[in-house]
Amino acid sequence: MKTVRFSKVIEKSGQPETHLLLVEPAKDRVLQAAIKAQRVMTVRQESVGTKADQGEIGFHPGGLRQFFVFPKSLRSFEGRTVVGIKYDLIGNEELPENERATAPKPPKKTSPKTPTPSPPEPKPALPRKAHAEKPRSPAKAKVVPFKHAPAEDEEDEDIAELKKHVRHAMAVLEDGKAVAAFNLLKRIVEN
Numbered sequence: 507m508k509t510v511r512f513s514k515v516i517e518k519s520g521q522p523e524t525h526l527l528l529v530e531p532a533k534d535r536v537l538q539a540a541i542k543a544q545r546v547m548t549v550r551q552e553s554v555g556t557k558a559d560q561g562e563i564g565f566h567p568g569g570l571r572q573f574f575v576f577p578k579s580l581r582s583f584e585g586r587t588v589v590g591i592k593y594d595l596i597g598n599e600e601l602p603e604n605e606r607a608t609a610p611k612p613p614k615k616t617s618p619k620t621p622t623p624s625p626p627e628p629k630p631a632l633p634r635k636a637h638a639e640k641p642r643s644p645a646k647a648k649v650v651p652f653k654h655a656p657a658e659d660e661e662d663e664d665i666a667e668l669k670k671h672v673r674h675a676m677a678v679l680e681d682g683k684a685v686a687a688f689n690l691l692k693r694i695v696e697n
Contacts, residue, residue: 507585507586507587508585508586508587509586509587509588509589510583510586510587510588510589511588511589511590512561512588512589512590512591512592512595513590513592513595515547515561515576515580515583515588516595516596518578518582518583519545519576519577519578519579519580519583520576520577520578521576521577521596522547522574522575522576522577522596523574523575524572524573524574524596525537525540525546525573525574525575527573529680531565531567533680535682536575536682537565537573537575540575540576541564541565543579544563544564544579544580544581544584545575545576545577545578545579545580546563546564546565546573546574546575546576546580547561547562547563547564547573547574547576547580547588548561548562548563548564548565548566548567548571548572548573549561549562549571549572549573549574549588549591550562550568550570550571551570551571551572552570553570558589558590558591559591560587560588560589560591561574561587561588561589561591562587562588563580563583563584563585563586563588564584574596668694671690671693671694672691672694674690675687675690675691675694678690
């Protein structure tokens, strides 16, 4: 089978973006558009052994795979195996300062002069009664009544309404609108 180097693919088709499958591929609009435009490359990653990762033009689902979406079509490389995959060739955009996470603060150091508090001493056990208690008979044991959960047809209106709102938030999330879904869920929790 013919091969092509990963650097050559990047040179001709541009810098790819790693695409994470967070929803089913059939429901992922961005992925489906890239598949139709032949801009997707599947990278098979081996978890055992020293075999190098290899790419294949097109979308090929399965385990231990990574998907790259290129800005330009990969038609000219169709039918070839992509070798020499070097992940450092993929350009990661530098985030602006205002979008970066703040650096974690180092833990406070305690000065050697301050003694560390010792754990409290356990309280002494109370003396037991001299005579042993009689075991209870089963007839006198306390019985806690068990309440059955309502059947689905007996579900009260509040739970049905809550489920309706959560399903709506899930649909918004599937459409790729994470902030809108978060705001819907926040409203549900606050009510």
